[in-house]
Amino acid sequence: VTRDQQFTEFARARMPHLYRAAWLLCGDRHRAEDLTQETLAKVFAKWGPRLENPAAYARTTLVRTWISHQRRRTHHERPLAALPESPVAADDADLRVVLRTALSELAPLDRAVVVLRYLDDVPVDDVGRMLGLSPTAVRSRAKRALAKVRATLGDHMPDLELTQESR
Amino acid sequence: MTDLTDVFHRATDDLAPGSPDLLLRRAVRRGADLRRRRRITNGAVALGGVAAACAVVVLTIGRSTDAAVPPPIAEQPTTQATVPAAPPKPAVVVSRHHVGATFARIIPGSITDEHDTPADRVHSRGGYESAFDWNGHLVSLMITPFHGDAAQKCWAGVGKGSGQSCVRVDGGWSKRDVMMDDQAYNRWVSVYLDNGFRMWVLIYNSGSEKGTSAGGPPPLGVPDLEKVATSPLWFG
Numbered sequence: 351v352t353r354d355q356q357f358t359e360f361a362r363a364r365m366p367h368l369y370r371a372a373w374l375l376c377g378d379r380h381r382a383e384d385l386t387q388e389t390l391a392k393v394f395a396k397w398g399p400r401l402e403n404p405a406a407y408a409r410t411t412l413v414r415t416w417i418s419h420q421r422r423r424t425h426h427e428r429p430l431a432a433l434p435e436s437p438v439a440a441d442d443a444d445l446r447v448v449l450r451t452a453l454s455e456l457a458p459l460d461r462a463v464v465v466l467r468y469l470d471d472v473p474v475d476d477v478g479r480m481l482g483l484s485p486t487a488v489r490s491r492a493k494r495a496l497a498k499v500r501a502t503l504g505d506h507m508p509d510l511e512l513t514q515e516s517r
Numbered sequence: 518m519t520d521l522t523d524v525f526h527r528a529t530d531d532l533a534p535g536s537p538d539l540l541l542r543r544a545v546r547r548g549a550d551l552r553r554r555r556r557i558t559n560g561a562v563a564l565g566g567v568a569a570a571c572a573v574v575v576l577t578i579g580r581s582t583d584a585a586v587p588p589p590i591a592e593q594p595t596t597q598a599t600v601p602a603a604p605p606k607p608a609v610v611v612s613r614h615h616v617g618a619t620f621a622r623i624i625p626g627s628i629t630d631e632h633d634t635p636a637d638r639v640h641s642r643g644g645y646e647s648a649f650d651w652n653g654h655l656v657s658l659m660i661t662p663f664h665g666d667a668a669q670k671c672w673a674g675v676g677k678g679s680g681q682s683c684v685r686v687d688g689g690w691s692k693r694d695v696m697m698d699d700q701a702y703n704r705w706v707s708v709y710l711d712n713g714f715r716m717w718v719l720i721y722n723s724g725s726e727k728g729t730s731a732g733g734p735p736p737l738g739v740p741d742l743e744k745v746a747t748s749p750l751w752f753g
Contacts, residue, residue, distance in 0.1 A: 357548075387547065394545055445524070
């Protein structure tokens with residue numbers, strides 16, 4: 351098995367997950383595809399025996415690339431002026447609309463913290479290392495972000511109870 | 518795991534790229550491009566390393582040969598910029614056995630009793646220290662390479678509250694000490710050159726290493742010694 355074949359196997363296996371994380375960060379399918387593609391390209395460039403944990407490297411690359419893009423963008427994503435009418439929580443497509451709205455109200459770093467903590471269940475210390483934050487900063491950002499997300503989601507999904515960040 | 522984890526999964530589980538194969542192909546193509554650029558960058562860095570190694574070799578050869586002036590193999594000195602951005606390091610072209618003669622080309626005088634100073638701490642870093650008598654006054658001159666920015670290097674060696682400071686001179690940064698111009702027995706300068714070499718020049722008020730209380734002040738002032746330290750004659 352060649353090095354490129356190994357990478358292709360890895361990429362095929364991890365792409366769906368990376369894409370989902372990318373979507374949660376970008377809130378947009380096309381930008382999520384671009385982000386996933388750029389992440390995989392960077393992993394490919396680094397691919398080799400010295401890359402001990404490609405999945406973790408890909409995750410870190412994805413988040414850092416996105417944050418880097420956010421800093422470079424001249425205009426920032428804005429929350430929707432008004433939420434779509436009558437979102438229905440039971441429908442996944444509507445859930446996505448509400449979720450995207452809730453996440454778009456977060457600062458980029460808070461959004462990255464939330465995605466890493468709650469999609470991938472990455473430990474606080476590791477999130478801190480990935481984003482250059484102290485564990486305390488990660489916890490406080492996660493708590494603050496969770497409260498915001500809860501406020502937005504809760505309005506439209508009253509049956510949803512989000513537990514507090516405790517780890 | 519919190520309920521948000523469940524929300525995330527519910528909202529995204531059926532999400533997938535439009536064309537995973539196309540995405541993968543593009544990623545591989547872009548990744549190969551990144552890899553190629555990285556190799557080119559690494560190659561350039563390695564070439565820089567080789568050039569630096571050549572400079573050290575020339576310095577070492579200069580130390581061990583009696584040749585009057587070894588041929589310069591490194592690039593010509595770069596123009597002296599106010600804030601140099603990692604300029605290529607030139608080579609020292611003066612062998613340690615001809616430091617006195619070069620000194621006398623800069624500050625005319627008669628050179629006698631030139632000898633090498635066996636200072637391992639200097640030699641191990643690819644530099645040398647040489648001592649000789651100039652008009653009967655003992656002079657010591659040390660050339661050592663350093664890494665990094667000259668100004669930063671100079672200021673890093675300035676002790677807080679020591680009365681020392683760094684000033685910009687032609688081609689580098691000179692460490693100033695309130696004592697160095699008042700010393701009765703000796704006077705010295707320490708200049709971090711923009712080309713990556715530190716020049717340390719010291720002159721005693723007599724022919725002995727400790728100087729003499731009857732010798733009066735050293736015959737050369739700080740500007741003279743800085744003129745020696747910043748002379749382009751040392752480098753090729």
